């Protein structure tokens with residue numbers, strides 16, 4: 001883990017140093033072909049308020065979610081030999097063992113995958129609680145699971161029929177739009193996999209026409225660029241990068257996906273790997289400046305793509321940056337965090353990361369007692385609770401996205 005030098009870069013080397021592995025336990029949804037929404041669900045729908053427009057409306061169906069990106073979205077695509085997210089203490093909060101997710105539990109993909117379920121269930125502001133209660137009581141857990149798309153990696157071992165019934169997650173932690181220093185599929189490759197599945201008739205045009213794609217890009221391209229070109233033209237690179245991202249978004253849409261949601265770059269300057277130098281008190285403004293340029297380009301690209309496709313809703317921005325910031329600085333979202341900038345699990349020194357051990361099995365990291373009280377899990381990734389808080393700040397836009 002040579003990320004010691006990382007802090008000397010404008011963008012720290014971060015997600016790259018988090019390598020993972022195999023399919024998550026939660027990928028098991030494919031075991032049960034639940035007849036989703038063929039019958040109105042839940043049966044007691046009439047007792048529960050449906051959030052929306054005063055009249056009953058169907059959610060988009062069959063609600064397939066396709067996911068592209070990096071560790072902010074990966075639910076277990078990386079090879080188990082690649083490490084970290086397949087190691088203790090990842091997954092410690094849920095399900096109690098590592099699942100290949102870069103979190104102590106579930107993450108963005110899982111929350112978004114379950115949005116539709118939530119809207120049927122209950123009032124918008126009760127969602128997280130209801131979710132936890134259901135979860136801990138293990139009621140309908142299997143149903144919930146269905147909403148997380150199967151990972152691409154796992155799909156190869158699953159039944160074709162069952163795979164075709166749910167969406168698929170092509171995201172690999174540590175990757176970017178361009179090649180990064182770990183050799184997992186870049187975004188072009190991820191979309192190629194998707195295209196191949198379509199060519200193999202796993203998904204019909206009608207399926208795609210009612211589907212949502214989620215694209216995350218959390219900064220691995222930047223760290224890779226700066227690792228290779230410490231004095232490189234970062235702004236020029238940023239321009240190229242966001243253009244390539246735009247081309248990728250367009251390609252996903254051109255493959256037939258009705259709606260493409262792209263995440264803005266999270267506040268990289270506020271990640272623990274950066275703020276560790278000031279005891280997790282203050283975000284780095286110069287990094288945040290670069291982040292804001294990135295997000296400006298992304299927003300512009302989305303507007304432009306919508307114009308090109310003659311709609312103002314085929315492409316949407318999922319504002320992760322705002323979601324993170326409103327939790328970190330405004331204390332909005334649910335749950336609340338006492339000291340949201342402070343991570344739960346950190347290496348004992350900057351050479352080490354959460355989960356590292358020496359040859360004798362001695363831990364080279366420290367972990368908080370209760371990850372549920374922390375926003376950040378490790379030096380760059382939110383906890384399950386953190387993702388939940390971010391997710392709750394994005395519910396209004398998700399509602400718009402999902403009920404088209």
Ligand SMILES: *[C@@H]1O[C@H](CO)[C@@H](O)[C@H](O)[C@H]1NC(C)=O
Pocket residue numbers: 007008009010011284285286287
């Ligand atoms: C912000 O990050 C840059 C690049 O890592 C660094 O040069 C600068 O000193 C940092 N600023 C503060 C206030 O820490």
Ligand SMILES: *[C@@H]1O[C@H](CO)[C@@H](O)[C@H](O)[C@H]1NC(C)=O
Pocket residue numbers: 079080081
């Ligand atoms: C995972 O790693 C093992 C051992 O390095 C290797 O044999 C296997 O082919 C890898 N699998 C994938 C999907 O890359």
Ligand SMILES: *[C@@H]1O[C@H](CO)[C@@H](O)[C@H](O)[C@H]1NC(C)=O
Pocket residue numbers: 177178179186187188189244
């Ligand atoms: C992604 O990787 C493939 C090879 O795996 C390469 O052909 C392609 O050019 C890469 N995409 C970008 C945008 O660099």
Ligand SMILES: *[C@@H]1O[C@H](CO)[C@@H](O)[C@H](O)[C@H]1NC(C)=O
Pocket residue numbers: 179183
């Ligand atoms: C990306 O990496 C792949 C191998 O993983 C390589 O074949 C390809 O040429 C690389 N593409 C670029 C643009 O560097």
Ligand SMILES: *[C@@H]1O[C@H](CO)[C@@H](O)[C@H](O)[C@H]1NC(C)=O
Pocket residue numbers: 205206209
């Ligand atoms: C996609 O759905 C819309 C209605 O939402 C319909 O007008 C259009 O023809 C469909 N396209 C395909 C390819 O099924």
Ligand SMILES: *[C@@H]1O[C@H](CO)[C@@H](O)[C@H](O)[C@H]1NC(C)=O
Pocket residue numbers: 233234236237238240
């Ligand atoms: C951006 O792309 C242009 C054209 O492909 C290329 O000439 C330039 O070197 C790239 N800039 C950076 C910093 O990668």
Ligand SMILES: *[C@@H]1O[C@H](CO)[C@@H](O)[C@H](O)[C@H]1NC(C)=O
Pocket residue numbers: 307308
């Ligand atoms: C879309 O693009 C056209 C041509 O470039 C331009 O005239 C028009 O104002 C744009 N519309 C919007 C809503 O941006």
Ligand SMILES: *[C@@H]1O[C@H](CO)[C@@H](O)[C@H](O)[C@H]1NC(C)=O
Pocket residue numbers: 310311312313
């Ligand atoms: C864009 O959105 C506005 C407001 O939601 C709507 O009134 C308008 O019809 C939409 N335009 C297109 C081209 O979809």
Ligand SMILES: *[C@@H]1O[C@H](CO)[C@@H](O)[C@H](O)[C@H]1NC(C)=O
Pocket residue numbers: 322325326329330
């Ligand atoms: C924080 O709250 C203030 C006042 O309500 C609001 O103006 C600002 O936009 C919020 N910031 C974020 C990042 O949500």
Ligand SMILES: *[C@@H]1O[C@H](CO)[C@@H](O)[C@H](O)[C@H]1NC(C)=O
Pocket residue numbers: 358359360362
């Ligand atoms: C591992 O344990 C042995 C014997 O107790 C000790 O000599 C060695 O220094 C230890 N190695 C590390 C990396 O702690």
